[in-house]
Amino acid sequence: MIDKTTLWSVIIGLGLGSFLLRFAFTGFVGDRPMPAWLLRHLRYTAVAVLPALVAPQVLWPAATDGVPDPARMAAAAVTLAVGLISKNVLAAMLAGGATLYGMLLLLG
Known part of the structure; x- marks a missing residue:
């Protein structure tokens, strides 16, 4: 202790x-008032936080003792693709979650 x-x-x-x-x-x-250059950089703060929180769980998941698995990689790829295509964060998160759930059921 x-x-x-x-x-x-x-x-x-x-x-x-x-x-x-x-x-x-x-x-x-x-x-x-803050300078324009600072406001421009601060806009990207929220965008950087979510990937920083999620990336370790995709690359080194605790559920598999740190070994990357196809289910999480597929869910990350689907989330990224849906996010880029639709520009909708909620749709991307739901698609990624559904993919993860489906792949875990499919792969066991």
């Missing part, structure tokens, strides 16, 4: 770091 002092030091340090990162935009910038 980790020492309680170390644990609380890490928790407080991470909390302060998280606060300072958010405060950098809300506190320092405040009501001033």
